[in-house]
Amino acid sequence: MRQLCKGNVAVIKGAILAGCRAYYGYPITPASEVAEAAALYLPQVGGTFLQAESEVAAINMVYGAAAAGVRVMTASSGPGVSLMQEGMSYLAGAELPCVIVDVVRAGPGLGNIAPEQSDYFAMVKGGGHGNYRNIVLAPASVQEMADLSMLAFDLADKYRNPAVLLADGFIGQMMEPVDLEYRELSAPPKPWAVQGTAETRQNLITSIFLEPDQLEEHQRKMEAKYIRIQNQEIRHELYQADDADVLLVGYGIVSRVLRSTVEEARREGLRAGLFRPITVWPFPSKVLAEAAAHVQKVLVVELSNGQMIEDVRLALDGKVPVEFYGRVGGNVPSVEEVHSELVARTAELV
Amino acid sequence: MRQLCKGNVAVIKGAILAGCRAYYGYPITPASEVAEAAALYLPQVGGTFLQAESEVAAINMVYGAAAAGVRVMTASSGPGVSLMQEGMSYLAGAELPCVIVDVVRAGPGLGNIAPEQSDYFAMVKGGGHGNYRNIVLAPASVQEMADLSMLAFDLADKYRNPAVLLADGFIGQMMEPVDLEYRELSAPPKPWAVQGTAETRQNLITSIFLEPDQLEEHQRKMEAKYIRIQNQEIRHELYQADDADVLLVGYGIVSRVLRSTVEEARREGLRAGLFRPITVWPFPSKVLAEAAAHVQKVLVVELSNGQMIEDVRLALDGKVPVEFYGRVGGNVPSVEEVHSELVARTAELV
């Protein structure tokens, strides 16, 4: 079914198609329409929507519902997801599947309500009590808000791990046509969940392991899982990268600016290409290294002061020069702006 | 005055010598003695100790006191500092000086109360709403708990930025002799603070900048400050690194194991050296690159699943092979254990 839809609404429609039946959250611009759509649509499918007292309360309700085996989600923006860091660490530590949508606004602190990509570190490196990983997906269109929402639920369940949709104010607020198809609900059985039945009574969902050896064993098991995810779940997009001399790297809304920049650059004789990570954790390090093997230079563009660039540099490990161009505060660079940056930095390549 | 003292107590004694007069916190093992010492000593110097309702409340009280120009601190451990991430981002965004002590315990989630270094990402990369930096100091002794506590207050005020003491359960809990000297209180004047006076009435402490250009300008100013800090405030320690063939890198309690490992290795004919970052942000990238310029291999040891190693790899940029050895869950490797790891990985160097 094709429809015109806001990103913040598409993410809920995707979630419901994926079998999500519970939403706990607290509204914040520019994510508030996610809650609004959840409040509207979840009761229609017999699900629960609840506006919690705070983000701290919301994420702990997510923990509870996830522990009961329900597909559950929340959404917020920078200040709110900061408050959820404790809960996210608990969810990861207890190996509970859930989906968290971060419609990123400009930081730090309250910042403003315009789009940014400043939560990359907080979501990808993990800002809660450590030694865990979030699966992080970065949609670049309203269609992907729906599609990656569904994928996020599937990955979360498959690996029993929180999955984050790292969107931004642009992707959340803009409207585009979306194709939504009914799909067979296929959440896997969850024999580990606590479901109020006699059989599940002895199940224990916890992140406490008081004995160091026991906790180390738990973490080693989690690490093995993270390696499986890194091996199996990489998603990325390449555009005109085969013969590129310079590779632009960006995710989310930025990748759309970069795609046009690639076209503009090629019109002017510079063989530019685009690498877009769709999963930012696991970061597509190997495919990026391959894609960049023959280029002269990599230019990372972010709506931040330089965060993903660390993962790009770690992937390339000194083999290709990596440069950075960033805008912050809610400013998004235009194609012209990035193009002239690119021209200035690649005079020798043309 | 020389005295035998627990790390968690020394950090408060240092703070009081540095002029700290307010502490807001919520107890958590293994950081609880910090609160206990604050409750005991702060009132004796006319200061305020308050146990807040939660870590969320505590960090916002820190914000308030910092805004009033008072030298103020809090302390917690993994789950608690996770809850403080929103507040820490606000403090950084509003350019407020304060000191946050993280006596790291094993994660993720509740984990256990044994030592780990799992909060490196959360403190060094920043787990709150993004585009900010904490100054992060990593003490390796009880003496440094006191000394770096004082330094943290000075740096926080000098740069109007939160400073974190990234300790761990070992450093916090163990007792060692400490030299504490009375020092002239020298907090700088804070004309920007709101102090209930007519002159400071118009001062505005905020992290909100609604106009993108205004917020971008604010962030550019903050970035310039971060660059100054990176240029001026690097602290590190080298041990037998001059002629080393292999460089061990570790911070905090781990560095003390590595120092003994260096000695053990040299006794057995392997020229090992130690690089210990004292500031983990700013990370001593340049001095590490110089120290590692002539070595064959770098071995990073952490009580984590591999976090600081990213900064080591970014510093070395592919020029030297970097390997990792980590223990988690509260297990700390012995000298013998690290030494045999080292031997196994450097057979070709001897």
Next chain:
Amino acid sequence: MRQLCKGNVAVIKGAILAGCRAYYGYPITPASEVAEAAALYLPQVGGTFLQAESEVAAINMVYGAAAAGVRVMTASSGPGVSLMQEGMSYLAGAELPCVIVDVVRAGPGLGNIAPEQSDYFAMVKGGGHGNYRNIVLAPASVQEMADLSMLAFDLADKYRNPAVLLADGFIGQMMEPVDLEYRELSAPPKPWAVQGTAETRQNLITSIFLEPDQLEEHQRKMEAKYIRIQNQEIRHELYQADDADVLLVGYGIVSRVLRSTVEEARREGLRAGLFRPITVWPFPSKVLAEAAAHVQKVLVVELSNGQMIEDVRLALDGKVPVEFYGRVGGNVPSVEEVHSELVARTAELV
């Protein structure tokens, strides 16, 4: 359907038969089984159970669900209902129907978990921001836990006002046979509710009326409603009161002790009778005055330091001497104990 059932479970079964479909609460002894039963049964009828972050959060969720037109309830005990006083005042002020179960424990403060009747003032006089009334029903058996639960929902909806079940640890914890009949769900239409539809979009649920005249008018309307309730909804029980020389007055578990005391007294030649208020607000003042018109003395027995006695004295207005016997701390007087009190105070009547 006849079944053996705990009072704390019967109250939920009655609620569900009455169409209750949402429960928000936080567990506390001796009310915890109410939450447990709600968690078990509500999802089975498509309802929502949620354990909130705190009693403050729970009562505000009750406000939200009530505003949406859902039959909703919560339960707690003394410390918890104290925390709900703000919310209860808001519910009353916004004229929202809901049911609150107070399984009273011994006070003040934390007290202990044994039964008492110490919350009479807090529920009957109202401990929140004032000038409102709760409808308060006092069950004296497990059957009444179910029956008055249903009645409470009906009265709450009929008058758009919170209704309280004032039970106690005994009534909540004991098991008795209960008859439960399926009944036609008959919640009245709620055109005033906000239900996410176009027609209800303009509905405003609020307790704020900024203009004094407007608020006074609102309160006058509420007072008129309270008078209607006082005229129409009195419930009480009389036992051997017709020819009584002394009238025992007690509610809840105490009334069962008093009924046996009446029998014991009559065996020994003293014409005692029992008056049991079932509604404690509205208090059955007129019927009590009639029942006591011909007695020589009234003895009020409470598990408190004397609270309902004020309403008894107000009802009798000096026409009959009113005495008091109370036990507290979780102690419940035996029949022998009350009987010997009665004998000592009525020597002149035999």
Next chain:
Amino acid sequence: MRQLCKGNVAVIKGAILAGCRAYYGYPITPASEVAEAAALYLPQVGGTFLQAESEVAAINMVYGAAAAGVRVMTASSGPGVSLMQEGMSYLAGAELPCVIVDVVRAGPGLGNIAPEQSDYFAMVKGGGHGNYRNIVLAPASVQEMADLSMLAFDLADKYRNPAVLLADGFIGQMMEPVDLEYRELSAPPKPWAVQGTAETRQNLITSIFLEPDQLEEHQRKMEAKYIRIQNQEIRHELYQADDADVLLVGYGIVSRVLRSTVEEARREGLRAGLFRPITVWPFPSKVLAEAAAHVQKVLVVELSNGQMIEDVRLALDGKVPVEFYGRVGGNVPSVEEVHSELVARTAELV
């Protein structure tokens, strides 16, 4: 020292003169200037002011400071004191002295910010987990805001019990000349407090008494204390009551309207008198009964729907007819208005 002062400021000046050195609160109209004055003046005498996260947090901080033996206070209005009911019950149960100022606004719920007397039940009957009493003082002038503030601290310490100043928006907001005298600080020694010293280490401040007999004994001790307070601490004011045929009864701001009404009535030939309770708990029942012994009628005037009238009726016990006139919503009756009510109800007396 004579000065022009707002009631909300005078209450803090009185508190400081009484040795209050800690204030924890959360602002709410019309009590916010109490917090503002506390923030300004307490630090000047070495005291602590702290704006807590919520009223729940504030009252629990009051508990903590009171347990440490510090003279401590908070202030709020209807919605806020409702949230404090749990804490107030704990303070009473643990026999902790403190002062709580309630600058009453119109209710129920949010109501509005205009004056009312709707919190009478909540403060006088007690809206927390029950079987306890607050000492409640009702100031009728700015001078009394200061004087009764001092008295409240003295009574709280003398009886180890919370004391409430039940003011209203008028008394809080208006300015009048106040005489403030330095007075010798005379807080009694508190050997029961927990003060971080070796001697007080074994002191236990608690409201939990798990054994029913133990809790009953604790409550009996508290009841004995309440009887002492009722015998020793009654305060009231009589005005032209000696030869009165009709007695007006009112407290706080209302009493000032009634005093003028008495004068107006007497000018017109009706012998009216005024009875003003200054302590509303303990309520001056005996002196009121004496003062009303010879009158034909009592008229209670309140800014409520009729709350104190219950205590008046209980005091008079049917011996004199008691009538009621109330205004709510923030409306305060004028002298003319009360006078014409009085005339209409006393035609037979002139």
